[in-house]
Amino acid sequence: MRKFSLMMIAALCAGWALQGFAQHSVTIKGKVKFIDKDFKVSVYQRSGTDKKILADVPVNDDHTYSITVPFDKPGTATVDCGQWQGVDVWLEDENMDIDFRGIDTAKIKIKNPPYVYIRAGKKNEVMNLVNFVGYRGYQAMIAISQNVWKTKIEDQKEKSTLTNAMYDANYDNSDAWMKYIVEHYADMTSVLVPLSQLDEDKDVDLINATLSHLESTSESAKQIVADYRKKKAEEKEMRERMREGNPAPEFTFQNEKGKTINIKKLKGKIIVLDFWASWCGPCRKEIPNVKKVYAEYKDKGIQFLSVSIDAKKEAWTKALKEEQMPWMQGWTPDAGKSVMNTYQFGGIPFIILIDKEGNIYRKNLRGEDIKNAIDDCLAGKKVAPKVVMSMGAAMM
Numbered sequence: 001m002r003k004f005s006l007m008m009i010a011a012l013c014a015g016w017a018l019q020g021f022a023q024h025s026v027t028i029k030g031k032v033k034f035i036d037k038d039f040k041v042s043v044y045q046r047s048g049t050d051k052k053i054l055a056d057v058p059v060n061d062d063h064t065y066s067i068t069v070p071f072d073k074p075g076t077a078t079v080d081c082g083q084w085q086g087v088d089v090w091l092e093d094e095n096m097d098i099d100f101r102g103i104d105t106a107k108i109k110i111k112n113p114p115y116v117y118i119r120a121g122k123k124n125e126v127m128n129l130v131n132f133v134g135y136r137g138y139q140a141m142i143a144i145s146q147n148v149w150k151t152k153i154e155d156q157k158e159k160s161t162l163t164n165a166m167y168d169a170n171y172d173n174s175d176a177w178m179k180y181i182v183e184h185y186a187d188m189t190s191v192l193v194p195l196s197q198l199d200e201d202k203d204v205d206l207i208n209a210t211l212s213h214l215e216s217t218s219e220s221a222k223q224i225v226a227d228y229r230k231k232k233a234e235e236k237e238m239r240e241r242m243r244e245g246n247p248a249p250e251f252t253f254q255n256e257k258g259k260t261i262n263i264k265k266l267k268g269k270i271i272v273l274d275f276w277a278s279w280c281g282p283c284r285k286e287i288p289n290v291k292k293v294y295a296e297y298k299d300k301g302i303q304f305l306s307v308s309i310d311a312k313k314e315a316w317t318k319a320l321k322e323e324q325m326p327w328m329q330g331w332t333p334d335a336g337k338s339v340m341n342t343y344q345f346g347g348i349p350f351i352i353l354i355d356k357e358g359n360i361y362r363k364n365l366r367g368e369d370i371k372n373a374i375d376d377c378l379a380g381k382k383v384a385p386k387v388v389m390s391m392g393a394a395m396m
Helices: 006-017 122-150 156-184 189-195 204-215 219-241 281-297 313-323 337-343 368-378
Strands: 026-034 040-047 050-058 064-071 075-081 085-091 096-098 101-103 252-254 260-262 270-276 301-309 329-331 350-354 360-362
Touching: 026 040, 026 085, 026 301, 050 064, 064 075, 085 096, 085 101, 085 122, 122 156, 122 189, 122 368, 156 204, 156 368, 189 219, 204 219, 252 329, 252 360, 260 270, 270 281, 270 337, 270 368, 281 301, 281 313, 281 368, 350 368, 360 368
Parallel strands: 026 096, 026 101, 270 301, 301 329
Antiparallel strands: 026 064, 040 050, 040 075, 075 085, 252 260, 270 350, 350 360
């Protein structure tokens, strides 16, 4: 199952903007319908797991705001409305007018913010389309989950198969929209955002033709394309390292006593490695399943390791007391920034199986897939990638 993540595109595209150019700025203004005391609008960029605040301003008493955003290079940024809503924009040469709803006034609060429209030029017209595809896809995923849950199908595996098939169809539809945007906005530098979502193998001709055309439009576009190519090459290299069958990257973590441990010390055992956090609902929902698997395999030479990416150690230790997981536990003091980059994941839980030789056997495991992967590994079956849809918590 393939993942569609606007957050990941934003991180990739913003990466170009953080590499340094002569500084420029744009102005973003608008209104926020519902605010409270000290309500702010901010603009930030991501590079990997790093978040850089470009500017922030308080919202005025009349609910208006105006923010001047400095930047070094054209690229994406996120306009954040008091952490209630956010929208990805393209920073280059267009001022913008963006209105937000603001505080969620609903009695029952669900993380399902409304679509936000950017009033600007053609470069951000691209962003409006990309954002809408993401918004529509997210709404479809919610509807799929709710409707499959309401069906009379009792077998959980059958439900999961049906859900994943519908997610795939939803993704294919989104993919078609991305191609449409690329084909109709090939002159816009912001076309790199939908372009980055295309399949690098299947859509190679469209990608190369678009990049060649775009870099011929201006010297600045040529530089932006060069940065894009460089960043994509780096991303590809990182993905190759995480292919099933390749050595699992080394990393260190702290145990409950504060001792630093390198995962290489566990080499020689089959390892179920689970990255999670105390605040992650899907992670904690998965723990009972991991406990069942642990109970079945703990005496068969399987090493279980859960590594928290909590920012605060206290939150991790509190969750450990609540969950009572009887296997090795670890915590990353940098809130997982390093290991997320090394292991190339942006959502949790992220569970992988490492074989006795220290190689990645299978990744993106959930539910029954954990047990199935262990059985296959114990049986000596060759690496057979099983990619599933991750409905985990995104790292915002």
